Amino acid sequence: MNTSSTTIVSPRSALIPKLLGLGLFIRFMTDTSVQFFNPFLPIIAAGVGADIITMGQLVSLRSFMGLGTPLFALLAHRWGKRPVMCVALLIGAAGLFLVGSSQQLWMVGVGMAVMGAGLFAFNPLLQAYISDRLPYHIRGRGLGILEYAWALAGIGGLYGVGLLISRGGWRLPFLVLGVGLVIGSAAVALLLPPESSQERALEEAEENNPDIAAGSRSGPGMRSVVSALTTIGLTLFAMNHVLIMFGEWLTQEYRLGPAELGRAALVLGVASLSGSILSSLLTDRLGKLRSMQLGAAGSLLAYALLPLFNLGVIPAVAATAVTQFAFEFTLVSSIPLVSEQLPERRSHMMTMAVAAATLSNAVAALTGPWAYTTYGVWGLGSIAAASIFLSLLLMLFWIRER
Numbered sequence: 001m002n003t004s005s006t007t008i009v010s011p012r013s014a015l016i017p018k019l020l021g022l023g024l025f026i027r028f029m030t031d032t033s034v035q036f037f038n039p040f041l042p043i044i045a046a047g048v049g050a051d052i053i054t055m056g057q058l059v060s061l062r063s064f065m066g067l068g069t070p071l072f073a074l075l076a077h078r079w080g081k082r083p084v085m086c087v088a089l090l091i092g093a094a095g096l097f098l099v100g101s102s103q104q105l106w107m108v109g110v111g112m113a114v115m116g117a118g119l120f121a122f123n124p125l126l127q128a129y130i131s132d133r134l135p136y137h138i139r140g141r142g143l144g145i146l147e148y149a150w151a152l153a154g155i156g157g158l159y160g161v162g163l164l165i166s167r168g169g170w171r172l173p174f175l176v177l178g179v180g181l182v183i184g185s186a187a188v189a190l191l192l193p194p195e196s197s198q199e200r201a202l203e204e205a206e207e208n209n210p211d212i213a214a215g216s217r218s219g220p221g222m223r224s225v226v227s228a229l230t231t232i233g234l235t236l237f238a239m240n241h242v243l244i245m246f247g248e249w250l251t252q253e254y255r256l257g258p259a260e261l262g263r264a265a266l267v268l269g270v271a272s273l274s275g276s277i278l279s280s281l282l283t284d285r286l287g288k289l290r291s292m293q294l295g296a297a298g299s300l301l302a303y304a305l306l307p308l309f310n311l312g313v314i315p316a317v318a319a320t321a322v323t324q325f326a327f328e329f330t331l332v333s334s335i336p337l338v339s340e341q342l343p344e345r346r347s348h349m350m351t352m353a354v355a356a357a358t359l360s361n362a363v364a365a366l367t368g369p370w371a372y373t374t375y376g377v378w379g380l381g382s383i384a385a386a387s388i389f390l391s392l393l394l395m396l397f398w399i400r401e402r
Contacts, residue, residue, distance in 0.1 A: 015133075015193065016130070016133060016134065016142065018191075019129075019130055019133070019192065020130070020142065020145050020146055022187060022188075022191055022192065023126055023130065023146050023149070024145075024146065024148060024149050024152070025184070025187070026089070026122075026126070026181075026184035026187065026188065027123065027126070027146065027149030027150070027153075028149045028152055028153050028156075028157060029177060029180035029181055029184055030089075030092065030119050030122055030123060030149075030181065030184075031149050031150045031152075031153035031154075031157065032153040032157030032158065032160075032161065032177060033092065033096060033115070033119055033177045033181070034119055034120075034153075035150075035153055035154060035157065035158060035265075036157065036158055036161045036173060037059050037244075038240075038243040038244055038246050038247060038265075039158060039162075039246055039247040039250075039261045039262070039264065039265045040161065040162070040165060040170075040247055040258065040261060041055055041056070041059070041244065041245075041247050041248060042055075042247055042248050042251050043165060043170055043247075043258060044170050046170075047169070047170035047171070048099075048102065048105060048108045048170075049105060050105060050108075052248055052369055053369050053370075053373075054105075056244060056365045056366065056368065056369040057365070057366065058108060058109055058112045059112070059244065059365040060361075060362040060363075060365035060366050061109060061112050061113055061116070061362075062112040062113065062115055062116035063116060063120075063358045063359070063361035063362035063364075063365055064116070064358065064359070064362045065113050065114075065115075065116030065117040065120065065358070066116055066117075066120035066121075066354055066355055066357065066358020066359070066361070066362075067355050067358060067359060068117055068121070068355075069120050069121045069124060069351040069352075069354045069355050069358070070348060070351045070352055070355055072084055072088060072121040072125060072351060073124070073125070073128075073347040073348045073350075073351040073352075074348075076125055076128075076347050077347060077348075080194055080195050081125050081126075081128060081129045081195065081347065082129070082188060082189070082192050082193075082194050082195070083189075084121075084125060085122055085125050085126060085129070085185075085188050085192075086185045086188050086189050087118075087185075088117075088118045088119075088121040088122040088125065089118060089122055089181045089182070089184050089185035089188065090118070090181070090182065090185050091114060091117055091118030091121070092114075092115055092117075092118030092119040092122065092181050093118070093178040093179075093181035093182045093185070094114055094115075094118070094178075095111045095112065095113070095114035095115025095116070095117070095118060095119075096111070096115055096174045096175070096177050096178035096181065097111075097174070097175065097178045098110060098111030098114060098115075099111035099112060099115065099174050100171045100172075100173075100174025100175045100178065101171070101175075116358070118181075120354050120358050121351070121354075123354065124347070124350035124351045124353065124354045125347060125350070125351070126146070127143060127146065127335060127339065127350050128339070128346045128347040128349075128350045128351075129192075130142060130143065130146060131143065131336075131339045131346055131350075132195075132346065136336070136340055137284060138284060139284075139336040139339060139340075140279070140280065140283035140284040140288060140291075140332075140333070140336040141280050141281070141283070141284055143332070143335045143336050143339070144276060144277075144279050144280025144281075144283060144332045144333075144335075144336075145280055147276050147279075147280075147328070147331070147332045147335065148273060148276050148277070148280075150272060150276070150328070151269050151270075151271075151272035151273030151274075151275070151276050151328060152269065152273060153269070154265055154266075154268050154269025154270075154272050154273075154324075155266055155269030155270055155272075155273060156269070157269075158262055158265035158266065158269060159262045159263065159265060159266045159269075160173075160262075161173045161262065162258045162259050162261055162262020162263075162265070163259070163262065164176060165258045166257075166258045166259050221400070223398055224341060224398060224399050224400040225341045225342060225349070227394040227395075227398040227399045228334070228337065228338050228341050228353075228399050229338075229352055229353055229356045230356065230391070230394060231292070231334065231391045231394050231395060231399065232331075232334060232338065232353045232356050232357050232360075233356040233357055233359060233360035234360065234387045234388065234390055234391035234394075235296070235299070235327065235330055235331055235334070235387075235388065235391055236331070236356075236357040236360045236361055236364075237360035237361070237363060237364050237384075237387050238299065238303060238327070238383075238384035238385075238387040238388050238391075239323070239324075239327045239364075239384070240360070240361045240364035240365065240368065241364040241367055241368045241371065241380060241383055241384050241387070242303070242306070242320065242323060242368070242380045242381070242384050243268075243320075243368075244364055244365050244368035244369065245368045245369060245371075245372040245380060246264075246268075246320060247261050248369075248372065249316070249372065249377065249380075250264060250313065250316070250317075253310070253316075254312075254313040254316070256313070264313075264317050267317050267318075267321050268317075268320060268321050268324045270321070271321035271322065271324040271325040271328070272324045272325065272327075272328040273328075274325055274328075275295075275324065275325040275326065275327070275328030275329040275332065276328050276329075276332050278329055279291060279295070279328070279329045279332035279333045280332065283332070283333045283336065284336075287401060288333055288334070288336050288337035288401055289337060289395065289399060289400075289401040291329070291330075291333035292330055292333045292334050292337065292395050292399075293392065293395045293396065294329075295326055295327075295329040295330030295331075295333055296326075296330050296388055296391055296392040296395060297392065298325075298326035298329070298330075299323065299326040299327055299330055299388045300385055300388045300389055300392060301326075302319070302322045302323040302325075302326050303323055303381050303382075303384040303385035303388060304381060304382070304385040305319065305381070306319050306320065306323060306377065306380065306381035306384075307376075307377045307378045307380075307381045307382070310376075310377045316377075323384075337399075337401055338350065338353050340402045341402065343402075367383065368380065371383055
């Protein structure tokens with residue numbers, strides 16, 4: 001298939017560096033909002049008056065809201081991606097404000113649900129918006145740069161959250177991040193160019209192109225689509241199954257406080273950033289699918305060996321950092337591949353990927369606390385390794401690179 005026909009090529013492509021810069025800033029805020037529950041889960045649970053299992057269930061509720069992201073894709077198809085991204089950020093901010101100002105547990109639940117609906121809708125729309133402006137042969141680098149935000153949030157964002165909690169209590173990060181999302185929404189409205197009538201016409205032509213549709217929706221093509229979505233879910237499940245209990249693990253076994261947890265999160269963030277950078281440099285050269293396979297093989301080994309390094313805080317954090325490096329390399333390599341599985345429905349495909357990821361995150365928020373309280377770190381590492389093994393089988397036999 002000629003992928004150039006599925007990418008918008010216009011003078012606006014010169015704006016890609018600016019788009020990536022703005023995207024990195026906003027993604028830093030959204031990704032910090034998603035991540036900071038992992039290392040600080042016991043502290044937030046104590047603040048809202050819930051036990052660790054109940055708080056894990058609330059995080060799971062937030063993740064389940066990601067199943068609604070395809071609805072935002074339908075709205076973006078009708079109104080354009082830019083206004084829907086603005087609305088998604090404002091919804092996420094409202095959820096953060098509600099949790100940060102809550103006085104009762106039911107308010108926390110409502111806030112978590114609202115937060116999840118907004119946060120998980122924004123990222124795939126931004127990825128689709130930028131993918132429309134990047135040819136496939138360089139899309140791995142462009143989207144890989146955008147994914148630096150996840151790692152930077154783990155480095156600076158979580159460290160900053162630890163400082164905010166230490167100085168102002170557990171509510172302060174919710175309020176600060178909520179303000180950041182409001183600023184981000186204004187920046188999208190004012191700085192991102194809207195889709196032109198020509199671009200919308202190209203999207204409509206691709207959607208109605210029978211050759212593109214037939215190739216994407218044929219038996220092998222649809223099997224590849226479903227397998228790619230499943231792989232995203234399995235990869236995210238493995239990571240979150242471990243990280244949801246990372247803070248509890250270090251708190252219970254090594255007595256770390258908020259500042260120390262922030263420093264541990266900093267180490268994981270550096271590992272994630274390294275994986276993102278390596279993926280953005282190699283994925284277009286090696287091929288998206290081959291890069292995914294290499295990352296999954298590394299993840300499988302890292303998760304399987306994780307319990308053996310639970311000998312002290314330094315080896316435990318170092319081993320978890322290796323899992324983060326391999327995870328980030330795998331995930332960043334997968335995003336450009338997923339973006340081209342259904343090129344005529346790119347927004348829908350990206351939001352379906354987020355729906356698959358958030359469903360897996362919701363399950364991990366339930367399985368992680370259970371596995372750790374029942375089997376310790378062995379319950380975390382072994383289940384994560386099994387999930388990655390299944391995803392590697394799909395990569396080897398069913399996923400096609402277009």
